[in-house]
Amino acid sequence: MTSDKNDSVVIYTSVDQVFSEPILKEFENKTGIKVKALYDVEASKTVGLVNKLLAEKKNPQADVFWNSEVSRTIQLMNQDIFAPYKSIHWDKYPKEAKNENYYWTGFASRARVLIYNTDLLSESELPKSMFELTQPEWKGRVSMAYPLFGTTATHISSLYATIGKEATESYLKELHDNDVMIVDGNARTRDLVVEGVVPIAFTDTDDANVAIQQGKPVDTLYFDKEGIGTLLIPNTVSLVKNSPNSVAGKHLIDYLLSAKTEEMLAYGESAQMPLQSGVKKPEFIPDIADITAMNVDYEQAATYIEESAEFSKKLFIR
Known part of the structure; x- marks a missing residue:
């Protein structure tokens, strides 16, 4: 009562x-x-x-x-x-x-973005798509938060809902095989880029903006503008x-x-x-209308949260 x-x-x-x-x-x-x-x-x-x-x-x-x-x-x-x-x-x-x-x-x-170190990467070197990060030139040079929690888990489940289970799991396997660095949280991925440990990482706009406002040598990239778009x-x-x-x-x-x-x-x-x-x-x-946003049904994405977490746990277990 x-x-x-x-x-x-x-x-x-x-x-x-x-x-x-x-x-x-x-x-x-x-x-x-x-x-x-x-x-x-x-x-x-x-x-x-x-x-x-x-x-x-x-x-x-x-x-x-x-x-x-x-x-x-x-x-x-x-x-x-x-x-x-x-x-x-x-x-x-x-x-x-x-x-x-x-x-x-x-x-x-917020938006899922890539944060990159402007001392280590020029604009001409930036990937246009997050799917490019599975290519050999990015091996061991990308960081991502452990995908069982927070917005990273939401991002993965949204990919399941948007591009399908098979394509998402294939992408995650390719990231794993390309030695993506898995860490605790988006703030840590940001810090690794700030410190120059990796030149680029997945994070959210709020974490990235903290570093930008502090004058750190970083900037953000709204990826897949010509593809599936970035997740809001x-x-x-x-x-x-x-x-x-x-x-x-x-x-x-x-x-x-x-x-x-x-x-x-x-x-x-x-x-x-x-x-x-x-x-x-x-x-x-940016105005929401000016961002190429992923066309995702959040409630459909939520149905994949446990399945995507279980797959990620097995793949990235530490």
Whole structure:
């Protein structure tokens, strides 16, 4: 039974604390509602919180789940963890970035990109496609986060949904055979490029932008502009079913889906791309409409998350 208290709210979030905490503090200051946040760790992005929400299903402790990606959110939806909630801002978001039955809403997107060291690679040397990274000239020169967690897992499951199981697994095998360096998290892949250990790596725009804003010799590449495109990964937010403080939870969801939050995420270090039209953002952040985005059904991709993780685990086991 919910108490529907308005004075506090519990949120589980996989969004890096450095990015999410200022927004949650702003919500506290604006509303007077106390926020208790539980953050996840980089190496097991999202998975720890997913397991916690599942374990607490019969006695929910969280009111809101703010996820840095979408596949695990859909998994939880299919496990009956969420209650539908149509935010006052729901209609402002594109159809492909939200659940039609209001179980999750996507906002403030990142993109999967390649980050490269500008001291080690010239523009003429850059690959146009991520599929080129299986070629001999890239052997041992590419890094990727362990593909069981976070956005890397979402990327792999999205490939299953977009180009098919056989083509995706063949690509992963070729990456493996080309000595791709597997590390813990997208921040680590970025750091390897910054340090010059490898010249190029898979990461997300938020991690890449941190290094760019620090003046590191790196830049980003939105790959496959003439092919399948790059994967856009929105944040997602959901109301936990039978949560202790659902009224406060709904207030927090409305705040997270506001133009103010998208603006804060755009101007923050994570440099996330607003999904609402007309939201203020720095000039260097591209408009969503100007990116060749992978045409992926997120809910279909989520059906492959376990299969793709199992394959990746066997292939890249350490």
